[in-house]
Amino acid sequence: MTETIPAATVGASGPLSPAALHGELGAVRRGLRATDDEELLARVVLAALAEPGDGVAGRLAAALGHARLAALLRAGTGAAALHEAAVAAGETLAARQLGQAMDRWRPRMDAARIALGVRRAAAIGARLLVPGDEAWPSGLDDLGEHAPHLLWVRGDPGALRTPGVALVGARAATGYGQGVAIELAAGLADRGMGVVSGGAYGIDGAAHRSALASGGTTVAYLAGGIDRLYPAGHEELLRSIIERGAVASEVPPGSAPTKWRFLQRNRCIAAASAATVVVEAGLRSGSLNTAAHAATLGRPLGAVPGPVTSPASAGCHRLLREFDAVCIVDAGQAGELAGIEPGELDRPAASTAAASPAPPQPARAGSTEVRVRDALSRRTARSVGEIAARSGLSTAEVMGVLGRLDLEGAASRRPEGWVAVRAAG
Amino acid sequence: MTETIPAATVGASGPLSPAALHGELGAVRRGLRATDDEELLARVVLAALAEPGDGVAGRLAAALGHARLAALLRAGTGAAALHEAAVAAGETLAARQLGQAMDRWRPRMDAARIALGVRRAAAIGARLLVPGDEAWPSGLDDLGEHAPHLLWVRGDPGALRTPGVALVGARAATGYGQGVAIELAAGLADRGMGVVSGGAYGIDGAAHRSALASGGTTVAYLAGGIDRLYPAGHEELLRSIIERGAVASEVPPGSAPTKWRFLQRNRCIAAASAATVVVEAGLRSGSLNTAAHAATLGRPLGAVPGPVTSPASAGCHRLLREFDAVCIVDAGQAGELAGIEPGELDRPAASTAAASPAPPQPARAGSTEVRVRDALSRRTARSVGEIAARSGLSTAEVMGVLGRLDLEGAASRRPEGWVAVRAAG
Structure with missing residues (x-):
């Protein structure tokens, strides 16, 4: 059902020629940076012959350029000659690998079918993007030899x-x-x-x-x-x-x-x-x-x-x-x-985060306030000495913290000693 | 309410003396490796004076030994003399830091209360573990100067x-x-x-x-x-x-x-x-x-x-x-x-895991079987050439895979071409 098309029919005058598809190529490229029809069509051919991610196609295209590679394929160039051209361009692909790739692509060399794809795209108002176009998602280039051709x-x-x-x-x-x-x-x-x-x-x-x-x-x-x-x-x-x-x-x-x-x-x-x-x-x-x-x-x-x-x-x-x-x-x-x-947009969330605790830290001696608060009772008044013994702090430290808590309204001095005050609100 | 106890009452004959607590110490240590009462009581004293995690207590005890540190404290040694002893033992703790620690511990130097703790433990059948005991969780030692004394x-x-x-x-x-x-x-x-x-x-x-x-x-x-x-x-x-x-x-x-x-x-x-x-x-x-x-x-x-x-x-x-x-x-x-x-115990789970997929891998050209299966239909018979064109594979590759699928019963050859066969079970 697929046929290998003689070189003539895919040449300058065949159904897949730039001339035959000039109108459609113009339609799918309207408004985009000028790229010659030959180059565009070469990418269309490669994308049709090779499955997505075919690294051999990617490496050959990188070495020879899409236009030259497509021209060689359309001219019916054999695997040996193509390998020679690739080697001359500095590509080290093994001949066997290239031969296998050609065997994969050959069943798809159907000029009419490839041309039909372009016509369909033009008919539904699609666009054809290629690397270098302003809208081309440049991240795709990071795929290297596995990058899409278009x-x-x-x-x-x-x-x-x-x-x-x-x-x-x-x-x-x-x-x-x-x-x-x-x-x-x-x-x-x-x-x-x-x-x-x-x-x-x-x-x-x-x-x-x-x-x-x-x-x-x-x-x-x-x-x-x-x-x-x-x-x-x-x-x-x-x-x-x-x-x-x-x-x-x-x-x-x-x-x-x-x-x-x-x-x-x-x-x-x-x-x-x-x-x-x-x-x-x-x-x-x-x-x-x-x-x-x-x-x-x-x-x-x-x-x-x-x-x-x-x-x-x-x-x-x-x-x-x-x-x-x-x-x-x-x-x-x-x-x-x-x-x-x-x-x-994150500010509201960030301000909530500010109210949330600092990164968890192992607690170490020094949080004297926590320890004084632990030692205070709301019901029972306690002397500075007793608070010191309970908290494991010196009386001087306890007095310092109690003064602060008093100012903040968190502790209160009574005749019989200090008590904790529940925070308002 | 807490009082600084004269050295005499915490000495050899006071309520906190090893002699006075010998029976209780024996009870809380029964069955454990022998450790002298002096050392045990020293740790009890330190653990009662200092809050958990007090690094000054930990550093002093490491430098002087628990027994010597407790003896110095029980003898009413002042901050300056203790600092001198610490420096002599190679500990670089600042005099001011040590003084502050002494101020924290002083309100707790209540021999009767400390002795009461040991008696309570003995009364409820508790044990006292110290580092070096077989049952001591050795991971605690990684806390260094912040490690518990017992x-x-x-x-x-x-x-x-x-x-x-x-x-x-x-x-x-x-x-x-x-x-x-x-x-x-x-x-x-x-x-x-x-x-x-x-x-x-x-x-x-x-x-x-x-x-x-x-x-x-x-x-x-x-x-x-x-x-x-x-x-x-x-x-x-x-x-x-x-x-x-x-x-x-x-x-x-x-x-x-x-x-x-x-x-x-x-x-x-x-x-x-x-x-x-x-x-x-x-x-x-x-x-x-x-x-x-x-x-x-x-x-x-x-x-x-x-x-x-x-x-x-x-x-x-x-x-x-x-x-x-x-x-x-x-x-x-x-x-x-x-x-x-x-x-x-994990074997059953592991065997389930074996049935689960291998670590996710980006798929690359080469999974020819997936591509041939994609190109097969259960209803429409297709020629090798058509399957090659659909799958983007060479006819040789397609025939190789079809042979395998045929053996596995996943594909079948009919006069008009190949069809997929749904796997049994």
């Missing part, structure tokens, strides 16, 4: 550059997990941060919805093509995200959301975000894969704890315990994880 | 040497927190570990009760004297602990459980345990003080997470976030924190 985007491409926190978690979320996702997303939106997720049921959906409800920016990275709003039950939610944020994918329109692509999509979520927070996840949740990508990339990783009796939080607890994830309990901490200084 | 113990002194985990937490515990304390204590008891706590309401009580119910060893360190079973509502529980474990305190019988002594008692709980786990604690819980002592001592510190919506867990989350506490979700992890290798 992104198909529906909605506002600018949303992809809003500094964001990935809020991810299990599809099978509990009411607790969804509640926390809602609080975190709303708080991040209030702080001007974007919320990045995967559009799935459960935690993802709660995070996206709450960001939208708070007037925030939200981006969903999809595993399949952007023309297939998956899962079906989230079609309306994903349309809302397209209207007020963005939906993005690196696979061509028409692609199915396979399990493999979910795993690879997760690397984009982690790489495109300033930090990743796993809100609720069982031990087998796919969101732990996103967490692993974040950790591999050196991105700050947070996890929200939950009851230890809840299997739905067991994955989060594992991240806290074994993967050095930071314990996150509110949006202020999620923002801080992403490098946002606690600002205006 | 311990008054009711129950089985041997319980103090059972390697134990401190389970501590808020008095105002929730049902969740108490439930977790019960599970942890029972699991530790099953592993032969002791449960150390403070005998308080809430988490402490749940931990003690569960250890007892599981036939385990449990020890309660009290802030007041061991003759005052505090809090009153736990008198029966504390009596059960005395029967089947031990209750210990460094302050003389008759002492009140003051706030200061609670804070100092916490250092004993942390130091006497192989690890400290805070089960449930609000931001102001006293158990955070125990946690701080554990951290200062370099003892492993764990915290049990809870719902972020529960203020009763906020202190635990703070420990996880800011104090590098280890996230603890079950007794196996608590035991591991204390250095107990997961053993026989």
Whole structure:
């Protein structure tokens, strides 16, 4: 059913030629920085031939440039000649590895099908983003040879550059997990941060919805093509995200959301975000894969704890315990994880914190006031000597503290001795 | 009311003389290694004069020996002469600091009262433990100059040497927190570990009760004297602990459980345990003080997470976030924190863990099986070429995987192509 297309049909005049697709390429690039059609189409070809995360494609493209690599592939260059070109460009990829990659790509060299992807994107008003575009989420570049060649985007491409926190978690979320996702997303939106997720049921959906409800920016990275709003039950939610944020994918329109692509999509979520927070996840949740990508990339990783009796939080607890994830309990901490200084919005919380105790410290001799207060009674008046004996302090220290407590109204001198006074209010 | 006693009355023939208390000292030491009455009484005197954690007393005793220090104090030696003796013994304590300490101790130099403490202990069948005794919890020595001079113990002194985990937490515990304390204590008891706590309401009580119910060893360190079973509502529980474990305190019988002594008692709980786990604690819980002592001592510190919506867990989350506490979700992890290798008892749990996924790993090209499975349908038969194009794999790879899946019964070859087969069971 797939055929290896003779070089002629994918050349300058075939269905995949820049000339044939000039109109569509213009449509999917409108308003973006000029990039020549040849380069754009080369990325489209690579993204169609190689599965997301294919490191051989990434290394060859880095060595030869996308345009040259695509031209060589479209000219029907064999593995040996391609390897020679790569070696000449300084790439040390083994010939065998390259041969295997060519074997993977060959079944997909279907010019008409690749061209159809571009036409579909143009038809639904999608945009094609490539590295270097202003809206390109530059964090993706940290994926190196595994970085996507492009992104198909529906909605506002600018949303992809809003500094964001990935809020991810299990599809099978509990009411607790969804509640926390809602609080975190709303708080991040209030702080001007974007919320990045995967559009799935459960935690993802709660995070996206709450960001939208708070007037925030939200981006969903999809595993399949952007023309297939998956899962079906989230079609309306994903349309809302397209209207007020963005939906993005690196696979061509028409692609199915396979399990493999979910795993690879997760690397984009982690790489495109300033930090990743796993809100609720069982031990087998796919969101732990996103967490692993974040950790591999050196991105700050947070996890929200939950009851230890809840299997739905067991994955989060594992991240806290074994993967050095930071314990996150509110949006202020999620923002801080992403490098946002606690600002205006955290002030009320900060002032509460000021009223809360200083970091726990082992108590040491010296807290004479605590000891004098311990030795005072509200009912029985006590002499300075007795207070000294009870508190284990000298009479001089006791008198000093009693004077202070007297001024503060916390102790009172009576003819028969000193008594404690309950603080007013 | 307290009087400075002339040296004569505290000398060889006074109420505090080793001779006068020989019988009582024998009673509180029965069965323990011989230590001369002079040394024992010296520690009793120091523990009565200085509040728990008094570093000056600790440093002087380390420099001069308890017996010599007590003898100097009982002889009415002045601060200047004591300082001279300390300096001669190599102790660099400032004269002013020593003078202040003497001023703190002077109001307590009441020989009759100190002797009464020993008599009370003997009357209730308590034991007096000192460093070097077989049952002395050697971890206390890590407190250095702040270490207790002795311990008054009711129950089985041997319980103090059972390697134990401190389970501590808020008095105002929730049902969740108490439930977790019960599970942890029972699991530790099953592993032969002791449960150390403070005998308080809430988490402490749940931990003690569960250890007892599981036939385990449990020890309660009290802030007041061991003759005052505090809090009153736990008198029966504390009596059960005395029967089947031990209750210990460094302050003389008759002492009140003051706030200061609670804070100092916490250092004993942390130091006497192989690890400290805070089960449930609000931001102001006293158990955070125990946690701080554990951290200062370099003892492993764990915290049990809870719902972020529960203020009763906020202190635990703070420990996880800011104090590098280890996230603890079950007794196996608590035991591991204390250095107990997961053993026989963890096998069932371990075999469950073996069935659970490997540590989360970013997925990379190479998981060809996942990709071939993604490309297979249970309803529509597909050719090898189509599966190759869908999966982004070479036809050779696809055939290899299909052969394997066929053997495993996960894929099946039909005249019109390959289909996926749902795994049985």
